[in-house]
């Protein structure tokens with residue numbers, strides 16, 4: 001088996017190899033290389049950015065991998081959601097054999113972050129995907145001794161993603177403890193309600209000894225983080241990820257009113273594309289680049305995935321997120337276009 005070689009930059013086209021209904025609201029699918037013989041390297045917990053053509057435009061979104069690394073297929077599980085352009089397209093139109101644009105795996109939410117030998121994998125809904133990748137990988141390694149406590153919240157039994165596999169994992173591995181909380185637990189043995197600080201403590205009395213990996217909707221993650229902190233968890237070994245912003249970054253009207261009255265419009269110049277566009281000061285850089293038809297990818301629009309990374313070489317900007325950038329990249333002037341507000345004429349490089 002040879003390792004799949006990702007290009008330094010840009011996307012590759014991978015083939016959809018299999019699709020199945022995971023729950024009434026979710027599909028799972030796999031992508032493979034064209035020769036179906038290359039294995040994919042990534043760190044469990046990471047995501048990739050997928051691009052599909054919808055109504056003539058290439059649209060990108062980031063999705064966590066749920067499979068193990070070093071396999072010839074990468075697995076994803078995607079839920080259809082109201083106004084979820086790409087998620088709904090994948091649920092309703094993706095076909096076996098179809099090619100999808102894929103950017104290489106990325107992200108800092110992964111199992112190689114410092115953690116001790118007891119972990120708490122905590123998720124809700126489709127947030128299960130990256131922590132499932134972690135659990136599958138840890139359990140597949142016979143030498144690994146990590147004690148895993150997997151706590152998952154879902155609306156009802158039929159919406160539990162990977163339900164039968166989770167039960168099998170629990171049966172087969174003593175070091176895998178499973179707790180599931182359902183909003184509607186009718187006809188199940190699971191607890192009914194929402195996860196609270198008390199239920200977390202009850203499920204996991206040794207929570208203070210664990211490192212935590214958390215993924216789910218924003219409100220769920222905010223509550224869980226507060227509870228874990230209140231329960232005395234070491235928050236230096238707490239990691240989280242969500243692709244759903246609580247509020248999308250907004251143009252900075254306060255800034256433009258107070259400081260940029262005299263410069264209500266700014267010019268965004270991208271020399272490598274020869275484009276120059278006018279936009280109101282306080283606007284987001286991603287809006288300026290998209291209106292100038294500069295081919296920038298914005299997969300999450302939340303300052304998380306890093307797909308919109310570019311460099312501001314001249315001019316004044318403010319950043320609302322630098323999450324996907326390294327210290328060096330920040331020092332070098334890189335920004336996330338979706339999380340960057342324009343306050344003067346600027347010049348941008350995409351390389």
Ligand code: FES
Pocket residue numbers: 297298299300301302303304305306307308309324336337338339
């Ligand atoms: S689109 Fe994901 S970081 Fe900007």
